[in-house]
Amino acid sequence: MRKLTKSPRFIRHVCALLFSTVVFSPGLRAQNGRDGLDDLKNQAPRVFIDCRRCDKDYIRTEITFVNFVRDKEECDIHVLITDQRTGADGREYTMTFMGRNEYSHIEHTLVYISQKTDTRDETRLGMVNTLRKGLFPYMVENPLMEHFSLNFYSDIEPTAVEDPWDFWVFSLSLRGSMEEEASQSESSFRGNISINRITPEWKLRLGFSGEVETDRFVVDDEEIKSSSDEKNFTGIIVKSLGKNWSVGGWFEANSSAYDNRRLELIFAPAVEFNVYPYSESTRRQLRFLYRLGYISVKYREETIYDKIYEDLLGQSFSATLEVKEPWGNVTTSLEGSHFFHDFSKNRVQLWGHISFRIFKGLSMNLHGRFERIRDQLSLAKGEASLDEILLQRKELATDYEYSISTGLSYTFGSVFSNVVNPRFGR
Numbered sequence: 079m080r081k082l083t084k085s086p087r088f089i090r091h092v093c094a095l096l097f098s099t100v101v102f103s104p105g106l107r108a109q110n111g112r113d114g115l116d117d118l119k120n121q122a123p124r125v126f127i128d129c130r131r132c133d134k135d136y137i138r139t140e141i142t143f144v145n146f147v148r149d150k151e152e153c154d155i156h157v158l159i160t161d162q163r164t165g166a167d168g169r170e171y172t173m174t175f176m177g178r179n180e181y182s183h184i185e186h187t188l189v190y191i192s193q194k195t196d197t198r199d200e201t202r203l204g205m206v207n208t209l210r211k212g213l214f215p216y217m218v219e220n221p222l223m224e225h226f227s228l229n230f231y232s233d234i235e236p237t238a239v240e241d242p243w244d245f246w247v248f249s250l251s252l253r254g255s256m257e258e259e260a261s262q263s264e265s266s267f268r269g270n271i272s273i274n275r276i277t278p279e280w281k282l283r284l285g286f287s288g289e290v291e292t293d294r295f296v297v298d299d300e301e302i303k304s305s306s307d308e309k310n311f312t313g314i315i316v317k318s319l320g321k322n323w324s325v326g327g328w329f330e331a332n333s334s335a336y337d338n339r340r341l342e343l344i345f346a347p348a349v350e351f352n353v354y355p356y357s358e359s360t361r362r363q364l365r366f367l368y369r370l371g372y373i374s375v376k377y378r379e380e381t382i383y384d385k386i387y388e389d390l391l392g393q394s395f396s397a398t399l400e401v402k403e404p405w406g407n408v409t410t411s412l413e414g415s416h417f418f419h420d421f422s423k424n425r426v427q428l429w430g431h432i433s434f435r436i437f438k439g440l441s442m443n444l445h446g447r448f449e450r451i452r453d454q455l456s457l458a459k460g461e462a463s464l465d466e467i468l469l470q471r472k473e474l475a476t477d478y479e480y481s482i483s484t485g486l487s488y489t490f491g492s493v494f495s496n497v498v499n500p501r502f503g504r
Contacts (some may be wrong), residue, residue, distance in 0.1 A: 115438070118221050119145070123181060125213065128154035128404060131161055131169075133202045140206045144213060145220055147491065148499055150404060151438040154179050157209065160360035160402050165276020167194040171205060172360040175212045176404065188212045194247070208337050247274045266291040281316040281326070293469060304469050309333045321355040328369070337473055338458045340378045346371035363400040369393065379458040392417040406434030406441075415453070423453045440488045448480040 125144045138146050147153050156176040161169045170191050177184040190208040192201040215224050219266055249272045256265040266289065273284040292305040309332070316326035330344040346369045353364040371394070376387040394415035401408045410430030417423045429447035436442055456474055466472040 089331045118225075120223055122220065123154040123213075123216050124152055125155045125157060126150040127157050127159070129157075129159035131171075132159060132205065133198075136202050137206055138211065141210060141213070143217065143225070149438055150435070154181050156404050157212070158402070158404055161206075162360050164191060164243060165274060165281070167249065167274065168192045168196070170260075170360070171186075171208070173205075173208060173212055174361070174464055175216075177216065181216050184215055186212065186215070190238065202445070245275050247276075248272070249274075261296045263294045279318050281314070281318075284312070284353060286311045295465075302465055304465050304471055306335045306471050307333075308336065316350075318356075321357070322348045322352050324352075324356075326350075328371075335378065336471060338381065338456045340376045342373065342375040343413050344371055344373050359400075361402050363398065365396075366397045367396045368400070369395075375456070377458070379460075381455065382457045382459055383455060384453070388455075390417050390419065406432070408432050408434075417453065417455075423455060425453045426450045439490050440486070442484070442486050444484045446480070446482040448478070450478055451476055 108406045110470065114406075122144050124147045126147055127137060128150065134146075144155070150156055156175065156178060158174045158176065159171055160174075161171045164170050168190060168191060168328065173188045173190065175184070175186050175188070188208050188211060190204050192204060196204070200378050213464070217226065251269075251270045252268070254265075257263065268287070268289040270287045271285065277283045286309075288307075288309040290305070290307045292303070294304075295302045311331040313329040314326065318324055325348070327347040329346075330342070332339055332342040332344075348367060348369040350365055350367045352359075352366075354362050356363075371392050373390040373392065374387075375390070377385060380386055392415060394413060395414035396411060398411040399408065409432070410432075413427045415425050427447075427449045430445070432442075432444045434442060454473065454475060457473060462472045462474060467474070
């Protein structure tokens, strides 16, 4: 599945050939008697691949008719590749080609979709074929154009997709681990089941996960054992309402020793508005989500509020911004929630991630999260034991939680990155 947008007229004519395979043939030099292909390569466009999920070594090996550079300030063509998960658990890669310098008038977008059943090699091959087609319009007026050939495949008649599974996708995963030494041991088991059906109009996700963990320690000839378990079922259904609106709801069933919840049931209808059309979601989103939730919970131990079970009604509102641009990307979210029976039982959460280039070669990453916590209704009565505290087996009272991390990276030297040498690994 491919699409092309924002192209000048001559690019649209060129891209009409995209059913063909673009082949760069250095061997043509001998056929037409032209020497100096290496000199022509110096005139090839400089390309910067801006991608987090790409095999860049494979791209440089397979696409040899351009010069790859490692800094966007040195490029003639900036290729921004963003991705998101599809309903079939594959990935949709959106490739935005942005020309600079003499190619500034050329900008277009192609999409490549991989399937969950594709191997990594099939995925990277599909991405490279799409990259070749996206780079081809930039080569039309380049001297290297004489060294290209085109293989045309006949058109395929448009047909509707006949899916015997009706877009249902099932996934099952199991994981177990065990580690032991003379004075301690640890074992854990985790299982996950997911059922999804995603179409342009509807989104349905069902998932169950469970985990059991056991630890054993020997201290002064005394054996200490500790265990925890957690189970979760989540269901979400969403109906598309035009380009910017969605409506749906959540259903959850939870059980957690850490949170002192024997059984918690949550039902929460919701509505969401995206300032930008959902079709632009790989590049930018500004979503506002409102949820009204009913909660019925039975606790394992009596809480500090003298409750064994209770029914609650609450609401939450969140604003989420996601932007991916050539200069970097920003993701941040602010959410507030409270219970209706006592407005003082509330929570505010703010988190964000920023990655941007300060100037040529210098990049900065910043990640932070802060929560103001006033809604710990499930706290069990009594003091937590030392092993429960150290092993994090029981939730402790707190009124805030935060984390922050940052980093800088600086690269200098040769800007070219055409060469791949896999010897001795990386």
